[in-house]
Amino acid sequence: MNFPKIASLKTPDAFLDRLKELGVTLPFDETVEAGAASPLGQPIDSDAGVIGNRFAILPMEGWDGETNGLPTDLTRRRWRNFGLSGAGLIWGGEAVAVRHDGRANPNQLMLNDETAAAIESLRAELVDEHRKAFGSDDGLCVGLQLTHSGRYARPNDKKRLEPRVAYRHPVLDPRAGVTDDAAILTDDELDQLVDDFIAAAVLAQKIGFAFVDVKHCHGYLGHELLSGFDRPGKYGGDFEGRTRFLRNIVAGIRAAAPGLAMGVRLSIFDFSPYKPGPDGDGVPDVPGAYRYAFGGDGQGGIDLTEPSKFLSLLKELGIRLVCTTAGSPYYNPHIQRPATFPPSDGYQPPEDPLVGVARQIDATARLKSEHPDLVLVGSGYTYLQDWLPNVGQAAVRSGMVDSIGLGRMVLSYPDLPADVLAGTTLTRKKVCRTFSECTTAPRNGMVSGCYPLDPFYKARPEREKMLALTKGK
Ligand SMILES: Cc1cc2nc3c(=O)[nH]c(=O)nc-3n(C[C@H](O)[C@H](O)[C@H](O)COP(=O)(O)O)c2cc1C
Numbered sequence: 001m002n003f004p005k006i007a008s009l010k011t012p013d014a015f016l017d018r019l020k021e022l023g024v025t026l027p028f029d030e031t032v033e034a035g036a037a038s039p040l041g042q043p044i045d046s047d048a049g050v051i052g053n054r055f056a057i058l059p060m061e062g063w064d065g066e067t068n069g070l071p072t073d074l075t076r077r078r079w080r081n082f083g084l085s086g087a088g089l090i091w092g093g094e095a096v097a098v099r100h101d102g103r104a105n106p107n108q109l110m111l112n113d114e115t116a117a118a119i120e121s122l123r124a125e126l127v128d129e130h131r132k133a134f135g136s137d138d139g140l141c142v143g144l145q146l147t148h149s150g151r152y153a154r155p156n157d158k159k160r161l162e163p164r165v166a167y168r169h170p171v172l173d174p175r176a177g178v179t180d181d182a183a184i185l186t187d188d189e190l191d192q193l194v195d196d197f198i199a200a201a202v203l204a205q206k207i208g209f210a211f212v213d214v215k216h217c218h219g220y221l222g223h224e225l226l227s228g229f230d231r232p233g234k235y236g237g238d239f240e241g242r243t244r245f246l247r248n249i250v251a252g253i254r255a256a257a258p259g260l261a262m263g264v265r266l267s268i269f270d271f272s273p274y275k276p277g278p279d280g281d282g283v284p285d286v287p288g289a290y291r292y293a294f295g296g297d298g299q300g301g302i303d304l305t306e307p308s309k310f311l312s313l314l315k316e317l318g319i320r321l322v323c324t325t326a327g328s329p330y331y332n333p334h335i336q337r338p339a340t341f342p343p344s345d346g347y348q349p350p351e352d353p354l355v356g357v358a359r360q361i362d363a364t365a366r367l368k369s370e371h372p373d374l375v376l377v378g379s380g381y382t383y384l385q386d387w388l389p390n391v392g393q394a395a396v397r398s399g400m401v402d403s404i405g406l407g408r409m410v411l412s413y414p415d416l417p418a419d420v421l422a423g424t425t426l427t428r429k430k431v432c433r434t435f436s437e438c439t440t441a442p443r444n445g446m447v448s449g450c451y452p453l454d455p456f457y458k459a460r461p462e463r464e465k466m467l468a469l470t471k472g473k
């Protein structure tokens, strides 16, 4: 399906008319304010420290670590860019595996005794870069995202999935090559994994991170456990069982790393896996009733009852920092990172990507209204492109969300938050146009980066291969 590109919606009226045509509502401020008194310049008082403004950098891995889990120069460059962005909150940097079998690729960072010093310096370089650009690191809050990739683990070979799953799934099992129950993590194995998360959190505290994100999103293990309705035993079944993994990790971290703040990145709703339909547009692989979606209504729609209950649980556990996202980049990328162009293993967008942006913003706002005392960081704003500051400011100003999380946009335009906060006109040639090459590259064994717009990646040898894959789109 073809949709008007955002770059063609050149005035606020054109943008708002398009929203009207789609029947979609988004908050929108015609004028974006600058400076410390502006809505986006307001600090947030969090248990991880003061967050200086309302921009957050979302976690983004680059498939560019060493095979032993150490960062490389490419990783360091990305983290330095996060530092010079001007965002007050660095939500996790990137997914860091708590142990080898949980790595999403053989180049994913891993936190253990051998890598801790290098990951400490990664954080330090980010903070230095922020200090150089803004004179101080007051108001900079840096967390680390801890993960086990579960069904999407590829610890040894980029091309070979070695899935460890929460339960057998009728559609995702064949896609991941799961043919018997041996891939299911047993309760004892999950007990061990809880300890691995705790050990990683202890290290994260030692090396200076202000909080850890106990990742529960995107189809990885923590998220998959939340939809383990049929999983027998203590880690499945009812809400209590499905959240036991989180609760055990949190209790362990509280005991072993007192004072360390925690956050959770949560896919607040999910849909059926999608696949390309006859014309290439995405269609649900399970049309109609679908019972494996956490935050789903069982019929392919959204029901936030359990996600809201999950946020209440977080409060009971003393966790106030929550980053909302949706679905999974593997099985329904259009709801997670709305884009004009699909990644190479995806499908053409089945809806105007603006619908996907509005869906995430609306679901987050509904949860925020039920949990005003939590700090909610939203995701999925990059597709708004030139209008991102207008929508972001309006969303924060009207209390729909506390912080605007930026993913792809900071790969192409690292200092966008600084520009917005300074009142500088956006540099259009740096605005992410959602070409998805930062996803297509790793899907084809290459390091991730913004090949179309970042001069550094444009000059890399992989660019030629990317052009062939994307046929110069
Ligand atoms: C290259 C790339 C790597 C990503 N890596 C992670 C990750 O490590 N952890 C995570 O929670 N999300 C990851 N994401 C998802 C983003 O954090 C974000 O949710 C998504 O891109 C949508 O936000 P956006 O519209 O601002 O890009 C990644 C996204 C991209 C494009």
Ligand code: SF4
Pocket: 408, 409, 411, 412, 431, 432, 433, 434, 435, 436, 437, 438, 439, 449, 450, 451, 452, 453
């Ligand atoms: S490759 Fe660059 S322009 Fe394309 S989606 Fe990623 S960040 Fe945006």
